[in-house]
Amino acid sequence: GENVEQHPSTLSVQEGDSAVIKCTYSDSASNYFPWYKQELGKRPQLIIDIRSNVGEKKDQRIAVTLNKTAKHFSLHITETQPEDSAVYFCAAISGGGADGLTFGKGTHLIIQP
Amino acid sequence: EPEVTQTPSHQVTQMGQEVILRCVPISNHLYFYWYRQILGQKVEFLVSFYNNEISEKSEIFDDQFSVERPDGSNFTLKIRSTKLEDSAMYFCASSEQGRDQPQHFGDGTRLSIL
Numbered sequence: 001g002e003n004v005e006q007h008p009s010t011l012s013v014q015e016g017d018s019a020v021i022k023c024t025y026s027d028s029a030s031n032y033f034p035w036y037k038q039e040l041g042k043r044p045q046l047i048i049d050i051r052s053n054v055g056e057k058k059d060q061r062i063a064v065t066l067n068k069t070a071k072h073f074s075l076h077i078t079e080t081q082p083e084d085s086a087v088y089f090c091a092a093i094s095g096g097g098a099d100g101l102t103f104g105k106g107t108h109l110i111i112q113p
Numbered sequence: 114e115p116e117v118t119q120t121p122s123h124q125v126t127q128m129g130q131e132v133i134l135r136c137v138p139i140s141n142h143l144y145f146y147w148y149r150q151i152l153g154q155k156v157e158f159l160v161s162f163y164n165n166e167i168s169e170k171s172e173i174f175d176d177q178f179s180v181e182r183p184d185g186s187n188f189t190l191k192i193r194s195t196k197l198e199d200s201a202m203y204f205c206a207s208s209e210q211g212r213d214q215p216q217h218f219g220d221g222t223r224l225s226i227l
Contacts, residue, residue, distance in 0.1 A: 031212075031213055032212065032213035032214075034215065034216070036156075036218075042220065043204065043218040043219060043220045043221060044156060044204070044218045045218070046215050046216070046217065046218075049215060051213055089155065089156060091156075093212060093213060097169075097212075098169055098212075099144065099146070099161035099163075099168050099169045099211050099212060100146065100148075100158030100159075100160075100161055100169055100171060101146075101148075101156075101158055101216060102158065103155045103156045103157070103158075104155065105154070105155045106155055
């Protein structure tokens with residue numbers, strides 16, 4: 001099955017700076033990679049996703065890059081704001097007909113004022 | 114914006130008792146999922162459901178678990194004989210199509226086994 005590794009576990013950045021969170025996956029047939037933001041006690045909220053036929057996707061201050069050869073994908077947040085503070089999870093769906101998401105262990109992003 | 118809704122928000126149950134967690138997926142979605150998150154840990158996939166049958170299940174989803182779509186709107190997760198280690202947040206999710214389509218999560222049910 002799929003295995004997703006996520007780094008770092010905690011990331012502290014100054015407000016206004018950029019944050020980068022990295023994930024690697026094991027199944028070369030994986031084809032869908034979403035990112036979720038989870039605030040304390042709340043639901044995981046989909047913020048951006050990318051499919052294997054695309055190398056980069058951007059939505060305002062958030063971007064995701066995918067390197068299929070190296071089997072890694074990254075979340076980039078620019079001009080960070082206090083409301084970006086949360087736990088961010090990367091995930092992947094295996095190839096071969098799988099439906100369920102395999103999540104990374106999460107990154108606690110702290111935006112310092 | 115349509116949302117996945119889950120009830121109850123918090124369920125406290127004695128070990129060995131049966132519990133049913135309820136979900137109402139987004140109305141035009143066809144794929145339904147259950148995930149769990151033990152406190153402070155990552156979200157783990159339990160099961161997916163499509164066309165009135167299980168599409169995929171993880172190794173966590175053993176014989177004590179079952180899912181059902183009893184009517185046109187509800188999707189339930191039953192845990193037959195609860196154990197202490199079943200204590201977790203259980204999230205329901207749904208997607209319009211399967212596989213590489215966005216999955217939208219509900220607010221979760223916090224299950225506490227005493």
